[in-house]
Amino acid sequence: MSTNAKPNFKLRKMLFASVIALICVTLVYFVYQQNKAWAVPEEVKKLKNPLQPSESNLSAARELFKENCVECHGDAGKGDGPEAMMHDPPPADLTDAGHMNTLTDGHIFYQISEGRKPMPSFKKRLTQDQRWQLVLLVRSLSQPATPSDMKPSAPASSKPDANTKPVPSSKK
Ligand code: HEC
Structure with missing residues (x-):
């Protein structure tokens, strides 16, 4: 024993x-x-966005943003969504051009794909194309002065965003 x-x-x-x-x-x-800092692999940083900032891509992205991101990042991406207060660290201000301009497309794609607590990972919830569309949108948030084609969605103060309707994407 x-x-x-x-x-x-x-x-x-x-x-x-x-x-x-x-x-x-x-x-x-x-x-x-x-x-x-977000440990983004070098080869991912170099990725280029395969999509063009066309109106159909951007309006699709606006819908995705509304469904998946606004709760934390806020309508205009300022990091002031209704759930923002609940999170530590707080959601990033995606309109901060000084910071966002230091990030490559691949970098933002990686951040959306992988997430980082408390931000969820979106690689299972969204397709690659959807994530690239969001990269286009995130870019546009910090560059509101883009001349011709697109306007950033209405300032958060005036009206939430009743005026961003999905554009039927009949022509591709
Ligand atoms: C649950 C809240 C939450 C949701 C939902 C969320 N995020 Fe985030 N996001 C965060 C937080 C918090 C950070 C900062 C994380 C950190 O710095 O560690 C962040 C950071 C980011 C960054 C990095 C910005 C930088 O400063 O480098 C990007 C880009 C981003 N989010 C985009 C998105 C997009 C696009 C969506 C929707 C598909 C989304 N987020 C959904 C909370 C959220």
Whole structure:
């Protein structure tokens, strides 16, 4: 009997040690995740948006943004959505041109795809094309002065966004 007890005890000790180790690794991982900049792989940063900022892509993106992003990032992308207060860190201000201009298309695509707590990952919820459409929209949020074709959706103060109707995309 006593011969059995020893290895058993050893096994338990090992198990205990590995559980502690696992907890430590998890903790370190989370702390690390919180503090580091988005670790975007170099080859992803270099990706170019395969889509054009056409009106059909942008209006599709506006719908996607309304459904998936506005709750946190707000109508105009300022990071002031109705749920924004609940999150730490707070949702990013996507209209901050100084910051957003330092990001490549691939970088933004990666951020939308992977998310980062508390922002969810969208790679399973949205297709690649939808995520690239959102990259176009995110870009437009920080560049409101684009001359001819597009206007950013109405300023959040005047009217929420009753005026952004989906444009029927009959012609492709
Ligand atoms: C649950 C709230 C939430 C939702 C929903 C959400 N985000 Fe975010 N988003 C965040 C937070 C919080 C951050 C900042 C994360 C950080 O810095 O660690 C962020 C950061 C970003 C960034 C990075 C900006 C930067 O400063 O580098 C982009 C781009 C972005 N979000 C786009 C989107 C898009 C597009 C959607 C919709 C498809 C979306 N987000 C949905 C909360 C959210």
